[in-house]
Amino acid sequence: MTLTDSIASKIFNKACLSRAFEEELFQRVSKKEVKIPVYMSAGQEYISATLAVFLEQLSRAEKQIFIQHRGHSTYLSFGGSAEKLIYEILGDKRGCSGGMGGSASIQCRENNIFGHDGMMGSHGPISVGACYGNKKFTLCFAGDAAAEEDYFLAAIAWASTKKLPIWFIVEDNNLSILTEKRVRRCWEMQDVAKSFKMKAFDSSDDPHELWPVLEQCSIEEPLLLNVKTNRLFWHAGAGIDSDETPDLHESWLRKNGKERFERERRKIKTVWESCLKHLEKQ
Ligand SMILES: Cc1ncc(C[n+]2csc(CCOP(=O)(O)OP(=O)(O)O)c2C)c(N)n1
Numbered sequence: 001m002t003l004t005d006s007i008a009s010k011i012f013n014k015a016c017l018s019r020a021f022e023e024e025l026f027q028r029v030s031k032k033e034v035k036i037p038v039y040m041s042a043g044q045e046y047i048s049a050t051l052a053v054f055l056e057q058l059s060r061a062e063k064q065i066f067i068q069h070r071g072h073s074t075y076l077s078f079g080g081s082a083e084k085l086i087y088e089i090l091g092d093k094r095g096c097s098g099g100m101g102g103s104a105s106i107q108c109r110e111n112n113i114f115g116h117d118g119m120m121g122s123h124g125p126i127s128v129g130a131c132y133g134n135k136k137f138t139l140c141f142a143g144d145a146a147a148e149e150d151y152f153l154a155a156i157a158w159a160s161t162k163k164l165p166i167w168f169i170v171e172d173n174n175l176s177i178l179t180e181k182r183v184r185r186c187w188e189m190q191d192v193a194k195s196f197k198m199k200a201f202d203s204s205d206d207p208h209e210l211w212p213v214l215e216q217c218s219i220e221e222p223l224l225l226n227v228k229t230n231r232l233f234w235h236a237g238a239g240i241d242s243d244e245t246p247d248l249h250e251s252w253l254r255k256n257g258k259e260r261f262e263r264e265r266r267k268i269k270t271v272w273e274s275c276l277k278h279l280e281k282q
């Protein structure tokens with residue numbers, strides 16, 4: 001199952017949806033229509049887009065997914081409703097977490113996506129416990145800082161010992177809020193996982209590099225993937241730390257044209273406006 005043009009096109013579709021969502025959200029946060037803290041995944045969307053398409057190709061329907069605060073693109077790539085995410089961000093009860101979780105704690109019960117409680121890395125042991133209990137294929141998405149937590153590391157070790165069908169996907173944007181990895185540690189996640197006798201890889205988020213890595217992995221076995229990526233916007237809120245951050249989506253737009261992306265943008269804008277209209281009527 002190589003990364004054909006038709007597979008790349010599916011990855012691009014998902015990435016366009018996620019980026020369109022985040023760009024619209026950025027505008028609405030800037031205009032103060034959204035007042036809660038939001039954790040945007042712009043720049044990182046090709047990770048979940050690639051993972052989701054890869055698992056769709058395997059026809060792996062049954063899975064459970066644990067995410068943390070920067071999870072909009074994971075939620076959307078794995079089938080979460082954009083409308084429910086908007087309602088959530090607007091604090092409405094029609095939101096994916098009943099309007100009480102906000103951007104950081106989104107979930108999608110229909111698709112087995114479990115939201116986060118806010119304590120960094122807590123979902124490591126929770127996802128391992130769930131997988132240990134029900135043996136369902138499990139994906140645990142974590143940031144490079146969350147994955148450093150002692151309980152997260154111990155959870156990886158247990159998953160390896162018990163040979164659980166769980167994949168840890170570390171979205172390595174090199175940052176814990178604004179603290180770079182080199183200040184925080186002198187080791188890499190894939191090396192730690194390997195020392196626990198777990199299969200582990202380091203890759204960039206470029207689907208052309210990530211896909212061949214995924215082809216070497218089995219959903220029957222534990223795995224850790226450290227995927228290097230770039231966070232385009234501030235840790236929380238609508239702002240830009242640096243204009244020089246590389247943007248993978250730009251190169252995909254150059255190759256595929258802007259039409260599909262523009263279509264997603266129009267769709268997302270329409271959904272936002274319809275959510276706001278429903279709220280005004282109340
Ligand atoms: C146990 C704990 N320590 C600190 C925090 C404060 N905090 C929230 S997000 C964050 C950085 C998270 O970095 P990472 O896991 O790499 O995810 P990213 O924001 O880069 O996507 C920190 C330090 C917290 N929520 N929980």
Ligand SMILES: [Mg+2]
Pocket residue numbers: 143144145171172173174175176177
């Ligand atoms: Mg990080």
